[in-house]
Amino acid sequence: MAFIEVENVHFSYNPNEINVVEALDGVNLSIEQGEFVAILGHNGCGKSTMAQLFNGMLAPTAGKITISGVLTTDEEKQFEVRSAVGLVQQNPDNQMVAGIVEEDVAFGPENLGVPPLEIRQRVDEALKTVDMYAYRTHAPHKLSGGQKQRVAIAGIIAMEPKCIVLDEPTAMLDPRGRTEVMETIQKLNRENGITIILITHYMDEAVQAGRVVVMDSGHILKDGTPKEIFSDVPFLKKHDLDVPQVTELMYRLKGAGLPVADMPLETEEGLRMLAELIQ
Amino acid sequence: MIETKGLSYRYSVGTPFEKEAVKEVSIQIQTGEFVGLIGHTGSGKSTLIQLLNGLIKPTSGQILLDGKDIWAEPKKIRDVRFKVGMVFQYPEYQLFEETVLKDIMFGPKNMGLSDEEAKKRAEEAAAFTGLKPELLEKSPFELSGGEKRRAAIAGVIAMDPEVLILDEPTAGLDPRGRDVLLTQIRSYHQQRGNTVLLVSHSMEDVARMADRILVMNKGEAQLFDETKKVFSQAKSLEKAGLRVPQITKIMQQLHEMGLTVDPATLTVDDAVRQLLPILQQGGMQK
Numbered sequence: 001m002a003f004i005e006v007e008n009v010h011f012s013y014n015p016n017e018i019n020v021v022e023a024l025d026g027v028n029l030s031i032e033q034g035e036f037v038a039i040l041g042h043n044g045c046g047k048s049t050m051a052q053l054f055n056g057m058l059a060p061t062a063g064k065i066t067i068s069g070v071l072t073t074d075e076e077k078q079f080e081v082r083s084a085v086g087l088v089q090q091n092p093d094n095q096m097v098a099g100i101v102e103e104d105v106a107f108g109p110e111n112l113g114v115p116p117l118e119i120r121q122r123v124d125e126a127l128k129t130v131d132m133y134a135y136r137t138h139a140p141h142k143l144s145g146g147q148k149q150r151v152a153i154a155g156i157i158a159m160e161p162k163c164i165v166l167d168e169p170t171a172m173l174d175p176r177g178r179t180e181v182m183e184t185i186q187k188l189n190r191e192n193g194i195t196i197i198l199i200t201h202y203m204d205e206a207v208q209a210g211r212v213v214v215m216d217s218g219h220i221l222k223d224g225t226p227k228e229i230f231s232d233v234p235f236l237k238k239h240d241l242d243v244p245q246v247t248e249l250m251y252r253l254k255g256a257g258l259p260v261a262d263m264p265l266e267t268e269e270g271l272r273m274l275a276e277l278i279q
Numbered sequence: 280m281i282e283t284k285g286l287s288y289r290y291s292v293g294t295p296f297e298k299e300a301v302k303e304v305s306i307q308i309q310t311g312e313f314v315g316l317i318g319h320t321g322s323g324k325s326t327l328i329q330l331l332n333g334l335i336k337p338t339s340g341q342i343l344l345d346g347k348d349i350w351a352e353p354k355k356i357r358d359v360r361f362k363v364g365m366v367f368q369y370p371e372y373q374l375f376e377e378t379v380l381k382d383i384m385f386g387p388k389n390m391g392l393s394d395e396e397a398k399k400r401a402e403e404a405a406a407f408t409g410l411k412p413e414l415l416e417k418s419p420f421e422l423s424g425g426e427k428r429r430a431a432i433a434g435v436i437a438m439d440p441e442v443l444i445l446d447e448p449t450a451g452l453d454p455r456g457r458d459v460l461l462t463q464i465r466s467y468h469q470q471r472g473n474t475v476l477l478v479s480h481s482m483e484d485v486a487r488m489a490d491r492i493l494v495m496n497k498g499e500a501q502l503f504d505e506t507k508k509v510f511s512q513a514k515s516l517e518k519a520g521l522r523v524p525q526i527t528k529i530m531q532q533l534h535e536m537g538l539t540v541d542p543a544t545l546t547v548d549d550a551v552r553q554l555l556p557i558l559q560q561g562g563m564q565k
Contacts (some may be wrong), residue, residue, distance in 0.1 A: 043425055053323035062519040089453060112366070171451045172368075174319040174480045176520040201453050240455035243527040245547055246481070252551045260557055267525055271532055277558050278538070 001069060002030035002194060004054065004085075004163065004196040009063035011049050025218035026063070033162065036189045036196040037225075038206040041215035042240040047199045050215070052168040054197065055085035068162070072253040083112055086156030090150035093141075101135040101143075102127065104228055110158040119158075129192070130184050146177025150184055157188070162227045163195035164188065170202065182208060194258075203230070205209040207265040214239065231263040246270035253277075281331065281442055282307045283365070283476065286340035288326050300326040308476070310441070313468055315485030315506065319496030319520030320558060327495060328444050331476070332363035344441075348505035361378070361390050365441030368447045370431030379410070379430050383427060386438040397437070399542055403511075404437035405430070409459060409469045413450055425456045432460075435454045436467065438528040442474040443467075483524045486510060486545040494519055511543035527549050 011024040024046045031037055041047050052058040053065055056072035056173070063239065065072045072081050084109075089095060098104040105123045107276040114122065127133040130150040135143065140151055148170055156164055182205055188194045198209060205211050212229040214222040216239045222229055230236070231244050231252045247263050250270060254260035258277060264270035288301040301323045308314055318324040329335045331342060333349050333356045342349045343409070349359045354399035364386075367373070376382035386399035394552055407413060408429040414422060419430060432448065445464065449457040462485060468475045479485050485492060485506070492509040494502040502509050510523045513531065523531070526547050533554075534542035540553045 042455055044423060068508070076553075083430065146320070167452065171449075174520065175522050176319050178480075201451075203454075239451060242454035246529060248547045249526060249554075250552055252547065253554065253558065255556055256551070256559075258555075267528055272528060274529070274533060274554075275536070 001066070001070060004062075005029040005048075005066045006030070007064050009053065009060045009065060010044075011053065011058065013200075014062050015061050022054040022218050024053075024060075027215075027220055029213065029220060029223070031163075031195060031197070032130055034189070034193050036185075036208075036210045037198070038209035038212045039197065039199045039215060040203075040206055040229075042203075045215045046218040047215055048167055049199070051087060051165045051199055053164050054163070055087050056081045057087065071120070079112065080261060083108075083159045084161055085160055085163045085165060086161040088152050088156055088166040088169050089148070090171045092145060092172070094150050095214040096148065097154070099134065099139055101138050101140055102135075102226040104140055104151060105154045105158050108155050112159060122160070124156045125156075126157040127151075129157055129188070130154045130178075136164075145173045146180040149173065149177065149181050153181070153184060153188075157192075157194075160168060161194065163197065164200070165197040167199045167268060168201065169198075171206065178202075178205075200262070203242050203247075206245060214241070226265055227263070229270070230265055235262070241262055280307065280310050280343075280345060282343040282346075283331075283479040284343065286327075286330060286339045287338050287343060288330055288335065289338045290326075292338070300498055301330065301337075304498075304500045305340075305499055306503055308442075308474055310474055311472045313465075313475045313477070313490045315489030315490060315492040316495065317480070317485055317492060317521055321496040322495040322519070324495045326448070326498075328365065328446060328476065328478060331339070331442070332365045333359040334365075335419060353397055357485075361386075361438050362440055363442045364438050366432050366435045366443070366445045366448060368450060370434075371427035371448075371565040373423065374427060374431060374434075377418060378416055379405075379419050379422065380415040382430060383415075383433045383437050386434050390438060400437045400439065401433070407436055407463060408433045408461050425460075426451060428452070429460070438473075440473065442476065444476045444478070446559060447477045447480065448477070449479070449481065464488070482522060484526065486524045494521065496520070506545065507541075507543040518558065519541070553558065 006027055006029040009024055009027045012020050012022050039047050049227055056078060067081050067084050070077050070081060075135045098109050102123050105126055106119050109119045109122050127136050128151050132150050140148060152258045172182050185196055189196045200206055212226050213220055230243055230247050236243055246267055250260050251266055264273055283304050283306050290298045290300055316324050330337055358557040375384050375423050383401035383404055384397040387400045404524040410429045410433055426476045447461055491498060492506050501519055510527050527544055530540050530550055531542045533540050544550050
């Protein structure tokens with residue numbers, strides 16, 4: 001059994017009404033420990049519902065989700081599930097609870113009943129991981145968006161989760177803030193082995209994942225490597241998604257009859273391919 | 280025309296947190312221009328737009344709307360807010376009326392228009408933002424996120440402001456929602472001929488929308504020039520914590536490699552148009 005197992009999950013926000021709207025309509029997904037998965041889809045496709053199901057904030061209307069074999073709906077193990085799967089949301093201002101950065105980060109482990117000395121260690125460690133240790137005594141509301149979001153991530157790390165789900169964590173950030181947060185996510189995945197589930201509208205972020213899942217109308221439509229997913233430009237457009245500008249460029253050149261074999265995902269790769277075409 | 284002269288603003292004057300958020304900004308925006316405003320968090324762009332529509336009062340300097348200092352008669356500052364309409368970030372959280380129509384009518388009615396006139400304005404504004412007529416009688420809370428955003432924008436457009444300021448109108452929208460909304464803003468701008476100021480973190484969005492771009496950095500207007508000229512200064516933008524769109528970066532590098540392409544190309548369409556003839560000939564054109 002994989003680390004996270006989603007088995008035939010249905011979810012509806014109004015299960016008792018006549019016109020039941022299924023936000024999720026029979027989703028199956030397995031995620032192994034240490035994977036970096038990006039979930040793509042237009043607004044209303046069910047991505048955010050998925051995010052909240054992973055750590056038991058929402059319970060499936062039908063089907064089941066297990067984290068290391070534990071059901072997310074098991075009330076006795078609720079703490080176990082929520083500390084195994086941390087959730088970072090879009091707006092950093094809604095996630096700050098304390099007046100000082102380090103107290104904010106300590107909030108999670110305090111709630112889990114971690115002994116004070118260990119909390120101190122965990123908070124310092126977490127702030128160093130997201131590169132915010134120098135700001136530990138600052139007021140969160142005076143930080144930039146990217147810094148706030150990294151503090152929110154530190155608060156999750158301090159609970160020592162096996163997995164972090166991030167629901168559009170960069171939607172409100174400027175380009176620098178976005179880069180900071182993406183670098184932090186990469187580091188957590190590579191160096192700390194934390195499983196990452198990133199929900200995003202930004203294609204340049206999705207291409208950084210090891211695996212991309214595309215959703216629409218409560219279904220999973222495609223599941224593959226970024227290369228596999230982004231090579232199928234017509235499919236993405238059909239489902240109201242975008243491709244990185246470099247991919248779009250090569251796709252259009254190919255459409256005009258030029259010998260383009262592969263779709264590039266990043267600037268450098270695209271430039272190499274263009275240089276070959278020129279020669 | 281909206282103009283600023285030596286405009287400065289300090290926060291928390293007289294406290295240890297005193298900070299000069301806007302420093303000596305002198306700019307002119309002509310009527311009918313579409314201006315993109317970019318800058319990283321803390322660059323002063325939010326403070327600047329709040330100054331432009333009279334929400335906060337400058338510490339020093341002036342804002343002139345059609346040649347008149349907006350603070351010349353502080354009691355009339357409300358009129359300025361009707362002339363310079365502001366759509367805040369995540370405006371959908373500010374919907375409050377029973378129906379979408381009433382919500383959009385709120386602004387025009389506040390301006391003293393009759394119910395009839397306000398309704399006409401609201402319906403027109405809703406059409407501009409692509410809000411379907413059948414949604415107007417619904418409660419704002421029954422709408423989807425994207426529809427709420429449109430309703431909130433319509434509420435400001437309905438006041439028919441001379442200058443429309445939009446603060447990150449596409450944040451959190453999916454690619455399709457973003458495209459549709461930007462297309463509508465553009466057609467609004469073209470049809471009404473009003474001045475539009477678009478604040479965005481998306482370089483791709485401002486690159487394809489704006490005539491001119493204002494770059495704020497550390498409270499100062501670092502650059503204010505035609506869009507192409509601004510995006511051909513990649514280094515200066517990076518210093519301000521910004522970057523150029525991916526397609527511009529590619530075309531700049533191709534230009535450096537000796538290809539006869541425009542290093543300030545802003546859209547994929549334009550890049551394809553330039554690259555096709557070169558590549559189809561299959562040779563480097565010096």
